[in-house]
Amino acid sequence: MIKVTFLGTSGAVPSIRRNHPAVLLTYGGENILVDCGEGTQRQLKMAKISPGKLTRLLITHWHGDHALGVPGLLQTLSFNNYKRILEIYGPKWIKTNIENVLRAFPSVMVSDMRKNVGMKVAEARGKFIDEKDFYVEAFPISHGIPCNAYSFVEKNRIRIDKRKLRKFKIKPGKHLSKLKEGKDIIYEGKKYRAKDLTFLEKGKKICIIMDGIYEPENLRYAKDADLLIMEATYEHELEKLAREHKHRTAKQCAEFAKKSNAKKLILTHLSERYEKEPTKILNEAQKVFKNTHLAKDLDVFEI
Numbered sequence: 485m486i487k488v489t490f491l492g493t494s495g496a497v498p499s500i501r502r503n504h505p506a507v508l509l510t511y512g513g514e515n516i517l518v519d520c521g522e523g524t525q526r527q528l529k530m531a532k533i534s535p536g537k538l539t540r541l542l543i544t545h546w547h548g549d550h551a552l553g554v555p556g557l558l559q560t561l562s563f564n565n566y567k568r569i570l571e572i573y574g575p576k577w578i579k580t581n582i583e584n585v586l587r588a589f590p591s592v593m594v595s596d597m598r599k600n601v602g603m604k605v606a607e608a609r610g611k612f613i614d615e616k617d618f619y620v621e622a623f624p625i626s627h628g629i630p631c632n633a634y635s636f637v638e639k640n641r642i643r644i645d646k647r648k649l650r651k652f653k654i655k656p657g658k659h660l661s662k663l664k665e666g667k668d669i670i671y672e673g674k675k676y677r678a679k680d681l682t683f684l685e686k687g688k689k690i691c692i693i694m695d696g697i698y699e700p701e702n703l704r705y706a707k708d709a710d711l712l713i714m715e716a717t718y719e720h721e722l723e724k725l726a727r728e729h730k731h732r733t734a735k736q737c738a739e740f741a742k743k744s745n746a747k748k749l750i751l752t753h754l755s756e757r758y759e760k761e762p763t764k765i766l767n768e769a770q771k772v773f774k775n776t777h778l779a780k781d782l783d784v785f786e787i
Contacts, residue, residue: 486511486638486688487786488711490779491527492519495717495755496549503527503781504549505753507692507713509636511618516540518634518692524553525560531782535560536568542608542620543574544694545631546581555585558601566601573608573622575630608632617641618687623705625696627730633694635705638687642666648681688787691746694753697727698736703744710787712746713779715753719768734765738772749776750785 487510494502504521508531515537517524528535535557543551561570572582582605606612608622617639622632642664649655654676659669666678691706692713706712718726720735734751741749751769758765766778777785 485786486636486690487784488690488713489531489533490750490752490781490783491524491531492521493752493754493779493781493783494521494549495753496547497756498523498549499756499759501759501781502754504553505694506553507752508533509690511636511638514539514618516542516620516636518542519544519550519694520553520557521549522552522556525556527781536564536566538570539568540571540573540613542622542632542634543572543578543581544625544633544692545575545627545629546577547629547695550694551581554582555589558585559589561601569602569604571613572603572605573612575622575624575632576607577630578607579605608634621705623702625693625702626699627696631694631696633696633702633705634692635709636690636692638689640687641685642678642682643685644682652676652681654681690787691744693740695731697730698732698740700740700743703740706740706744706746709744709746711748711750711785712741712744713750713752714740716751716765716769717753717755719758719764734769735772738769738776741773741776746773747775748785749773750779751776752779754778 489508491506492503494504498504503523505519506521506524507518509516517538611619611621613620619637621635625631625633644663654671662669663678663682668677688710690711691709694715714737716734716737717731718733720733723733726733769776
């Protein structure tokens, strides 16, 4: 199971109800934070999630609403003797940006943090995380400055068909581990083919596309996503304004979801202008892609 917690869902300017952007992906022992807008630490507390459990930080781009929470987060990890190696990834210049953060806060961010918090900072391009059960890939988005979107992909698994085990009266044992590896087994003198006793369970896919223009060429990265998360700052009647500011409209997000064959679309990064009428954005998207939801702060989705 993959759990997605929306810690912040506002646009560039936060509102009473919406904090600056941040999304947390929880999977197994992983807690991957995507963006860290101002106030993200407080949102973690509201969600009853300890910052010390974070394993990786992915920055989409270095605009204030997506990255101003980084200095405070690092400081808190320092104060709490964070023992992990925090992996930080982002688009071009991420190393320079993090180095500048450390220089800007020398009293804590340098002396204490380097003693207590280990960090690995690297540019994310293509498949930049590849673990046993999942991988994460980055792809560029046009937003005026270096900007990434990310796809979290759970790898396919071979599952044992318990119904067939009962049918052939195959009891639990070490031989089942071979089946999980796709290997044939011999049980009580009889050979059983792995393909006859197992099935392939397709892994889940989550695609997060924050700020940027509508780019059909990126459809392949979101293809068949179980969950597609997109920035929808404007309604479509403001398409010209969206294009000028290198953002997209709710309708464009819905069209993207439909064309990429996504199963569910979640809109975020809502402009303050829709504070009193958020359904304006939601309704526009649902006319094109019915299974659309508008995220609120601290919403949790599980797939």
